[in-house]
Amino acid sequence: MANGNRTPRVRRIIGDILLVLIVLLIIDVAFVMPARINAVVLKADYQKVFMYEIILCVILLLFALDARFNIFTRWKPVILRVIGWILRTVIALSSAVIIFFCGKVIIGSMINTAGQAEYAIVLGLALENGKPAPDLLARLDTAREYREKYPEARLILTGGNADESGRTEAAVMRDILKERDVPEDMLILEDQAKTTKENFSNIAGMISAGESVVMISSNYHMDRAVRNASESGFTHVMRLPAPSSFLAYGANMLSEVVLDLNDLTK
Secondary structure: OHHHHHHHHHHHHHHHHHHHHHHHHHHHHHHHHHHHHHHOOOHHHHHHHHHHHHHHHHHHHHHHHHHHHOOOOOOOOHHHHHHHHHHHHHHHHHHHHHHHHHHHHHHHHOOOOOOOOOEEEEOOOOOEOOEOOHHHHHHHHHHHHHHHHOOOOEEEEEOOOOOOOOOOHHHHHHHHHHHOOOOHHHEEEEOOOOOHHHHHHHHOOOOOOOOEEEEEEEHHHHHHHHHHHHHOOOOEEEEEEEOOOOOOHHHHHHHHHHHHHHHHHO
16 A cells, blocks of 8 residues: 555656756746847747747656646546557657757767867857857857967867858857957858858868867757767867856757757658
């Protein structure tokens, strides 16, 4: 009898924890993404990611509600219970996939393998109202610190998405690093690409893909960035994650999951 009482209690505790985590994730997405959409030039792309993030949040929320309240199999008619079990299985498997990719993003954000290299690739980030976002500034701080440690390293600055004035991410990054006393002749611009994949495809035409390079990007972006680099032929990629906004981490993590899943379906 004691075991019978313990099982529902454990289920309630697990369900409550899941609900709190997922509600916090939903709040993060709901606050971060609309503000970002209003601030960037590529609004349609961000709106699409936001829509898919909402879908993933709904799946996770249904999973948590079922874990807490047993919503899918509480009905007595057999046909409803069968349908409920089918829905539970689909939701549980879908949630497992989402959680797996979230785990990949989190683990990838913690790996730092940076060493000396001739080139460090600094990935761009969409400008917000024509200005560098805090996470982009953090990438540039990390790049400057890397160059202080390895002064011979050249920085490849990427990003071709121009704001309304025509300034690209790469150009903005160059100007900021020049202000921070990084010599301009140590900065290489890749200012044509619209996506991370295009960044590496273009860079592969600028340097040898067999070259050892250091990847500098926001921590949540590292896992996908390294994979995209490998797909473009880069075989020796060292990771140097830059810190990111803690308050926006959930939304950024889920954005990476959306883009990961999108890559898989292509």
